[in-house]
Amino acid sequence: MSKHSPSFIEAIAEKLHLIPKLHGEDGEALPPIVEPGNLTDYPPPDKWDNWVEYEAKSGQKREKKNYMIVPTTCFNCEAGCGLLSYIDKETMRVRKFEGNPYHPGSRGRNCAKGPATINQINDTDRILYPLKRKGVRGGGEWEQVSWDEVLDDIASQIRKALQEDRRNEVVYHVGRPGHEGFMDRILQAWGVDGHNSHTNICSAGARFGYAIWQGFDRPSPDHANAQFILLISSHLESGHYFNPHAQRIIEGMMNGAKLAVMDTRLSNTASMADYWMATYPGSEAAVLLAMAKIIINERLYDEKFLRDWVNWRDSLAELNPNVEQTFESFIAELENQYSEYTPEFAEQESGVKAETVIEVARQIGRAGTRFSCHNWRSAGAGNLGGWAVARCLHFLSVLTGSVGTEGGTSPSAWNKFKPSGFSTPPAQKFWNELHFPLEYPLSHYEMSFLLPHLLKDNRGKLAVYFTRVFNPVWTYPDGFTWIEALSDESKIGLHIALTPTWNETAYFADYVLPMGNASERHDLTSYETHTGMWVSFRQPVLREAARRMGQPTTFTYETNPGEVWEEDEFWFELSWRIDPDGDLGIREHFISPYRPGEKITIDEYYQYIFENTKGLPEKASDEGFTPLDYMRKYGAFEVEQAVLEKHLDLVPEAQLSDAEIDAERGEVCKNGKVVAAIVDSKARVGFNTPSRRQELFSKTTVEWGWPEYSIPTYVKSHIHPDALGENEIVLVPTFRLPTLIHTRSGNAKWLAEISNRNPLWMHTSDGERWGIETGDLVRISTDIGHFVNRAWVTEGMRPGVVACSHHIGRWRRDQDAKNNRWSTNQVTIDEVEPGKWKMSVIEGIGAYKSDDPDTSRIFWTDGGVHQNITFPVHPDPVSGMHCWHQRVTVEKAYPEDKYGDVLVDTGKSFAIYKEWLAMARPAPGPGGLRRPLWLARPLRPAEEMFYLDTPK
Numbered sequence: 001m002s003k004h005s006p007s008f009i010e011a012i013a014e015k016l017h018l019i020p021k022l023h024g025e026d027g028e029a030l031p032p033i034v035e036p037g038n039l040t041d042y043p044p045p046d047k048w049d050n051w052v053e054y055e056a057k058s059g060q061k062r063e064k065k066n067y068m069i070v071p072t073t074c075f076n077c078e079a080g081c082g083l084l085s086y087i088d089k090e091t092m093r094v095r096k097f098e099g100n101p102y103h104p105g106s107r108g109r110n111c112a113k114g115p116a117t118i119n120q121i122n123d124t125d126r127i128l129y130p131l132k133r134k135g136v137r138g139g140g141e142w143e144q145v146s147w148d149e150v151l152d153d154i155a156s157q158i159r160k161a162l163q164e165d166r167r168n169e170v171v172y173h174v175g176r177p178g179h180e181g182f183m184d185r186i187l188q189a190w191g192v193d194g195h196n197s198h199t200n201i202c203s204a205g206a207r208f209g210y211a212i213w214q215g216f217d218r219p220s221p222d223h224a225n226a227q228f229i230l231l232i233s234s235h236l237e238s239g240h241y242f243n244p245h246a247q248r249i250i251e252g253m254m255n256g257a258k259l260a261v262m263d264t265r266l267s268n269t270a271s272m273a274d275y276w277m278a279t280y281p282g283s284e285a286a287v288l289l290a291m292a293k294i295i296i297n298e299r300l301y302d303e304k305f306l307r308d309w310v311n312w313r314d315s316l317a318e319l320n321p322n323v324e325q326t327f328e329s330f331i332a333e334l335e336n337q338y339s340e341y342t343p344e345f346a347e348q349e350s351g352v353k354a355e356t357v358i359e360v361a362r363q364i365g366r367a368g369t370r371f372s373c374h375n376w377r378s379a380g381a382g383n384l385g386g387w388a389v390a391r392c393l394h395f396l397s398v399l400t401g402s403v404g405t406e407g408g409t410s411p412s413a414w415n416k417f418k419p420s421g422f423s424t425p426p427a428q429k430f431w432n433e434l435h436f437p438l439e440y441p442l443s444h445y446e447m448s449f450l451l452p453h454l455l456k457d458n459r460g461k462l463a464v465y466f467t468r469v470f471n472p473v474w475t476y477p478d479g480f481t482w483i484e485a486l487s488d489e490s491k492i493g494l495h496i497a498l499t500p501t502w503n504e505t506a507y508f509a510d511y512v513l514p515m516g517n518a519s520e521r522h523d524l525t526s527y528e529t530h531t532g533m534w535v536s537f538r539q540p541v542l543r544e545a546a547r548r549m550g551q552p553t554t555f556t557y558e559t560n561p562g563e564v565w566e567e568d569e570f571w572f573e574l575s576w577r578i579d580p581d582g583d584l585g586i587r588e589h590f591i592s593p594y595r596p597g598e599k600i601t602i603d604e605y606y607q608y609i610f611e612n613t614k615g616l617p618e619k620a621s622d623e624g625f626t627p628l629d630y631m632r633k634y635g636a637f638e639v640e641q642a643v644l645e646k647h648l649d650l651v652p653e654a655q656l657s658d659a660e661i662d663a664e665r666g667e668v669c670k671n672g673k674v675v676a677a678i679v680d681s682k683a684r685v686g687f688n689t690p691s692r693r694q695e696l697f698s699k700t701t702v703e704w705g706w707p708e709y710s711i712p713t714y715v716k717s718h719i720h721p722d723a724l725g726e727n728e729i730v731l732v733p734t735f736r737l738p739t740l741i742h743t744r745s746g747n748a749k750w751l752a753e754i755s756n757r758n759p760l761w762m763h764t765s766d767g768e769r770w771g772i773e774t775g776d777l778v779r780i781s782t783d784i785g786h787f788v789n790r791a792w793v794t795e796g797m798r799p800g801v802v803a804c805s806h807h808i809g810r811w812r813r814d815q816d817a818k819n820n821r822w823s824t825n826q827v828t829i830d831e832v833e834p835g836k837w838k839m840s841v842i843e844g845i846g847a848y849k850s851d852d853p854d855t856s857r858i859f860w861t862d863g864g865v866h867q868n869i870t871f872p873v874h875p876d877p878v879s880g881m882h883c884w885h886q887r888v889t890v891e892k893a894y895p896e897d898k899y900g901d902v903l904v905d906t907g908k909s910f911a912i913y914k915e916w917l918a919m920a921r922p923a924p925g926p927g928g929l930r931r932p933l934w935l936a937r938p939l940r941p942a943e944e945m946f947y948l949d950t951p952k
């Protein structure tokens with residue numbers, strides 16, 4: 001609840017002209033002063049094949065180094081920033097990574113995790129060859145095998161499952177995605193409904209909140225051009241889209257924008273904000289609705305946008321059919337519906353002062369179409385009803401008319417490039433109820449975190465299970481239940497871990513297959529970093545260097561370290577071998593579009609996409625390149641500079657033939673469906689909803705059993721103070737550190753040096769209340785067990801809430817390969833009673849000898865504590881999102897407790913899974929549907945599969 005004034009240091013720095021003058025005499029921000037920087041500090045592209053610079057370590061000797069510079073894309077978070085790899089031409093090894101100035105999203109800038117890719121590729125503990133399990137699963141014994149052996153074995157097991165029509169037993173489960181549509185091709189070519197993701201422990205809650213308004217499930221804020229920016233936590237900006245968003249927030253602020261952050265923790269972003277609103281977790285929607293009420297009452301809304309683009313007629317007819325059905329009555333009804341959300345109510349729920357709520361609301365209203373905002377994990381992922389936070393936040397975008405505007409917030413799909421496919425396989429005619437169980441018809445993505453519970457509940461089994469850069473044993477809640485499932489070969493037949501580094505889930509695999517890091521693989525990436533649309537090319541840089549030097553390669557593992565491969569080629573080869581005679585209809589989707597009848601190569605796959613990318617062939621030709629060579633050279637392409645207000649696009653005349661026009665409602669209908677919204681006398685594409693408009697009143701929530709959520713509403717969280725016991729407090733376990741990634745940063749030494757512990761944050765007053773000081777051992781008890789951590793007592797935390805970062809606490813057992821030793825504790829795991837698991841830290845981090853001299857310089861000893869494994873699953877009954885926040889007790893550690901101890905009872909966690917399952921309102925919905933047809937679904941099956949009476 002603080003307002004930013006220039007600090008003493010800032011004020012002095014401004015006076016001495018060390019930084020630009022940012023504040024007037026009264027501390028208020030000054031008008032715009034800067035433009036984005038230029039690119040002159042980067043090597044010019046015409047010198048990239050032969051770039052000479054002094055060796056940084058050579059000192060006075062001024063030794064020159066000769067590099068070939070090859071671009072690629074960072075693999076360490078979803079933002080997909082551009083990297084330039086500097087390949088030492090003497091050793092033909094990558095020496096360092098810097099930013100790629102030709103990447104439209106990152107513009108040459110990276111966070112710490114981008115350059116740290118060099119640590120990952122040089123990690124002396126990394127997996128270099130395909131490994132096959134020896135002995136019992138999880139026993140830690142492995143033998144090196146050939147890629148041929150791996151492919152033949154897996155292909156024969158998949159082929160058998162397909163031939164025996166056990167298609168729902170073949171599953172691909174992705175942790176870090178990032179190759180635009182590639183796996184849809186593979187899985188649909190195989191004809192399986194086998195896509196599972198990590199989204200329901202990550203963003204499904206927020207996605208549902210956006211989707212129910214507008215069909216599009218992700219926001220794309222234009223922070224750089226905003227006048228007011230509101231972030232629900234700093235999660236995205238400090239950890240996820242750290243660099244592309246952060247640089248644009250700063251640009252916006254330098255140009256006069258104000259920043260407000262709702263976060264229980266004084267994050268880096270909150271500390272730079274004009275308003276830090278330390279809301280009680282789960283109360284965010286109450287604050288947002290109070291702001292909405294102020295904007296409505298004070299007539300700060302954008303009337304034209306509401307009239308044109310909100311389903312106000314349907315909303316009013318449902319909410320109050322007895323009044324005259326006019327826009328004015330609609331506004332009056334909104335005032336009536338939201339009358340209880342006073343600033344005082346918001347203060348009571350959240351702790352944010354009523355006057356701050358009013359002040360921020362007025363600033364948002366005045367920013368109008370230049371109000372940008374974002375919610376991703378954080379509140380959307382923490383709470384029962386977390387999806388309602390994104391829905392209420394988007395309500396502010398709708399009221400201010402800032403949907404799709406410059407300085408506003410667009411649907412992300414407008415900024416996302418979709419590659420053209422050749423020989424697209426048909427949609428699968430299967431529905432996998434292990435991913436989309438009937439209990440969760442509106443779940444925005446697969447119920448992935450329930451997989452082991454559904455297996456334990458005897459709802460199916462898996463014959464072939466791929467985990468791809470995915471580590472649920474450590475990242476997910478209830479990791480011991482995952483260990484139980486992965487150890488049971490009657491539940492999971494063949495487990496293949498595709499991973500660039502060892503992880504806690506790979507310990508329980510049958511094959512561990514080494515996959516490339518950012519500079520060792522092909523992928524396409526495109527994300528909503530700003531108003532533009534771009535595509536970035538991840539490429540194996542040593543393979544590209546070899547090609548430039550006239551040394552062609554057949555497979556990427558020939559130029560990577562050891563036999564590290566890449567997934568694209570792996571899936572092509574595997575698909576080819578599953579269908580040796582072409583009788584399963586798989587091979588036909590992997591034939592070269594350039595050489596009839598021949599198997600496609602990786603170069604041809606990307607050649608086809610780039611040749612069919614709007615504007616790329618022309619741009620490439622201007623510079624004398626083919627489209628593929630242009631991407632190899634620059635690594636990225638800006639498809640469109642700014643995509644705004646796409647809802648105003650006109651529907652082509654041809655699509656309107658035979659359509660019926662309802663002039664009063666402003667709709668064009670065809671076959672009973674609204675196909676266009678009439679605005680300003682023109683038929684426009686609108687949004688992806690049944691009404692083509694923003695849906696304030698959602699008929700879908702009513703028809704699918706949730707009438708209480710028909711309009712944006714505050715849903716009280718499972719950790720609302722009313723739901724806590726006498727000594728209980730809420731634990732926020734979701735905050736990210738900007739220097740780490742969930743699993744993959746474990747072998748990045750620079751990052752581990754910066755961040756290597758995850759103490760329990762608590763406010764000074766709570767520390768005093770419990771008699772706990774910084775460094776004290778504390779026992780944190782959840783509903784299924786406990787963990788033992790150290791306390792960090794700070795003023796940078798909201799009183800009455802504790803928090804712990806989820807990034808740290810990696811582990812390995814004695815029998816496991818020595819791996820990620822920058823970050824893994826050595827632990828023992830014992831099943832002390834059936835279903836009761838105890839983890840104890842035997843040894844923390846320490847120096848060791850290896851080919852990397854830095855391993856003997858490790859000075860830290862603390863590897864942190866694994867907290868997620870002590871959490872039960874909490875599936876939100878509407879969105880399907882796992883609700884991460886925990887009610888816990890915090891006590892001084894018991895005499896027998898040791899740092900890092902974990903105890904969990906999986907019997908209790910199964911009971912909690914059942915308890916939350918009972919809160920669901922299962923399908924079928926209207927017309928016998930498993931799920932509304934209009935809502936998106938990953939790897940969308942054929943339409944008949946949406947009906948419950950169609951056999952699976």
Ligand code: SF4
Pocket residue numbers: 074075076077078079080081106109110111112113114115240241242243244
């Ligand atoms: S923001 Fe993400 S993609 Fe960009 S450099 Fe950092 S980790 Fe890499």
